[in-house]
Amino acid sequence: MTVKIWNFFPREALYECYQCARCTGSCPAIEVAPALGPRETILKCLNLGHDEIVEDERLWVCCTCNVCEDRCPQKIPISDLLVALRNSAARRGNIPDKLEIAIELLAKTGRSMIVHQLDEMRAHHGLAPLLPVPIDEVREIFKKTRLDEVVEF
């Protein structure tokens, strides 16, 4: 199912970009991995619309550190754009395996970490057992937000 990302991000904000590349010049991800970088992401959104970008796996090569937005002289809400693009990408099946597995775990257990022999480990540090997550409520919430349309769990 396609979601119009412009419902989530003010498209006109993109026209503020004059391609100075301060964002991409600050990006820690593009220095070490084949990322698109914010400058090119914005340019492609302007020239091609967002459809092509959400198919591109490089969209996910990002630290989510927000330094691009922090340093943008035009104050473009770049992180909002990236969230909207990736939400749309995930809906079309473009989602890294590692992330899909992480979200499946979160949806099933209400936590982002696997719990294994935890009570003993906590006792080693003089700590009481961890309170249980209200997992039924978490599942009901995800059912209503229709998370399963994007990640099966």
Add this chain to the structure above:
Amino acid sequence: MGPSNGPVDDKEAMKYAIYLGCAIPIKYPGFEAATRNVCQRLGIDLVDLPFACCPPPTSLKMVHYDSWLALAALNLCMAEEAGLNLMTLCSGCVNTLKEANHTLKKSDSKRRKVNRILEEQNHHFKGTIEVTHILDVLYQDSVIEKLIKEKVRELPLKVGCHYGCHYFRPPKVMYPEELSESESYVPVKMDHLLSIIGMEPTEYSRKFLCCGSPLGANSDQDAGYAIVKEKLRHIRERDIEALSVICPSCFEQFDMGQIALSRKFKDLVKVPTFYLTQLIGLSLGMSPKEVGLDVHRVKSKKLLEGIGIS
């Protein structure tokens, strides 16, 4: 104390719902033990509630914003119902919960949407609490005064602080009241706190850039480690002896990351990494084992023995 007035300063009893998140209680319970101990010594009461995952700004938010906001709202509701401000221990958790709190207070439509989902579970987001981080809690005047009185030893080491991007970015959401004229924000509280316990906070290049953890977690582990390797180069250039962090993901990136990197780069000089409350705990007289240093991968035994702590 009125929960709507934000983290309170001075005199009155300080009380927070402690939001542990996932990584700290499950992977690094030593941080939790140190934090509970430090808070008790400094007169900060903590209340445990059955919170769920925050959920992370690096994972669920990127994949399904509506689910991210709704689950964050559930956690916020639990604290609201207990009438307590919420104190997090992690840069990721504080980012999610502060932003969600901010968004839900501001946007009528998002609040209505989330409340329609939560109402069947008998929750209703009202917007009556504030979200804060242990660093900000410790940085209050009354707590600092108590720390100065209670500390039994100083830790004369050159320390490099790493705050974790999500702790302060975007600053307009995380620290709206503390922005400069150009609307930027440079965190300093950890540096200041550590100087109080006799440490020597030392600047280094790339201090405010990412540790690489989310890149490693979501796509490429080696690329994530390449980022931390570059940071460590700048850290060692300044002869920094210890690192201080306020986030378990950043911690893992530095601690595990240095072990992984040292397998590849044999001459890598490792820098022990500490969670902030472990350092504060040591200055309050706790032992390295009591603050959980025995499970760190990069050992700090020699470094601490050098300043008379064993």
